Amino acid sequence: MSEGAAKKEERRKFQAIKGTRDLLPPETTLWSRVEQTAQEVFTLYGFGEIRLPIFEETDLFARSIGLETDVVSKEMYTFEDRNETSVSLRPEATAAVCRAYIENDMQQWPQPVKLYTIGPMFRRERPQKGRYRQFYQIDAEVLGGSDSPAIDAELIEMVMTLFDRLGLEGTQLHINSIGDKNCRPKYIELLRAELRKVKDKLGPDSQRRMETNPLRVLDSKLESEHEVIEKLPRISQHLCDTCRENYDQVKRQLALRGIAYTQNFRLVRGLDYYSRTTFEITAKGLGSQNAVCGGGRYDGLMELLGGPPTRATGFAIGQDRLILSLQEAGKTPAPQGRDVYIAWMGEKAYATAIRAAKNLRAAGFTVELPPVEQKFGKALGQAVKLRARYALILGDNEVSSGEWTLKTLATGEQAKFAEGNLLEYLKKNL
């Protein structure tokens, strides 16, 4: 390397990996608010938090999500650990939740076990609006117990309640049933057969999917294919009796809860483990990736992972998209202000200022204490820039008289307080 090149290398600016980003204040206060609200709402429904590893054995994901899916075949961050086992950054949470259920013998707990988890997931896709390589999901799962449609419906009620509390606008619930291992394979063959008949009317993507994953053809975004797709047989006409009964019950349960939904025969989940009820919630302001929540039932998964036969259903909220939608609707929080800015002058006053800051903070007020002495005018200017409500003025006059000056920045009014009375006043007025 030449000297010039070395110098350049040295000065190289690091930047976040493609598809990852820094979340900064004040945006992060919105993230916290979303997470806190989720915790509150989920707690009301009896869910407990589970914290999971961010990476797992690759095989766990391969088996649960499906070897042939895009997620597993080309989107995982997979690497070899030093002991030569293949591990992967989690592309979703459900598989790990199931692993934890089995590993911790949760079938011994009162059933069903209701868990939620919040955290980053990783998929190596091309980033676009509402899609990142490190993205965040709020995930909830109901494991064990019965496969009562009431459970699916209550789960949906819970997520709708959360969105409602957050003020998410333009939400739309789409539901579908994709059958189970009895009726779905038969339907897929029927669908494939019908697709072959209209093959020449389909684009290259759909022609490929026709063989690999015929259900996905239904979800095609091409206008030109919609007419053909409308005429294809729908799975709702081909569900087995138990699945149809189940689906009807889910709809009835939603109606009982006053939850509006639209049936969407195009809604087919991409992950192998889903069966019967699937749902998706879309929201405003999201560009082409407009699903803010997706979920469904996956009764067979636990057994597939070596656990006892266990009913299960769950959903994942795309937190990035949820927040994007809130921001598009103008729900961006204001930058954090301060209750009190302490404008102090002189060494003697500084000791008093430190004491004042400590006591004010102990009482729960946000306080800015400038670390170095500033000209008085500048201090007040800083107070305004930091959006402080009050300036506490501490100079020689205040220290010698024991009467502190409190200035209300918005009005310019000032008043004197003895040290003890100041807290009283602020408690009443903040």
Added chain:
RNA sequence: GUGGGAGUAGCUCAGCUGGUAGAGCGUCGGACUGUGGCUCCGAAUGUCGUGGGUUCAAAUCCCAUCUCCCACCCCA
């Protein structure tokens, strides 16, 4: 993985058909060492995304490459 658009100061951008950089906002300092959002003055920050080519001369033209944005695929 495929396609389209864009990269000039911290931010938003100007820079005509080549003559090696500017504005506004913001930041910091001063006017103004006990009274703030105004005003005025001043300063700092750019290898014009990066590398190469054409040219006496490139932010400007050509090629490559990287990054970001949007869309496809797929998914939250």
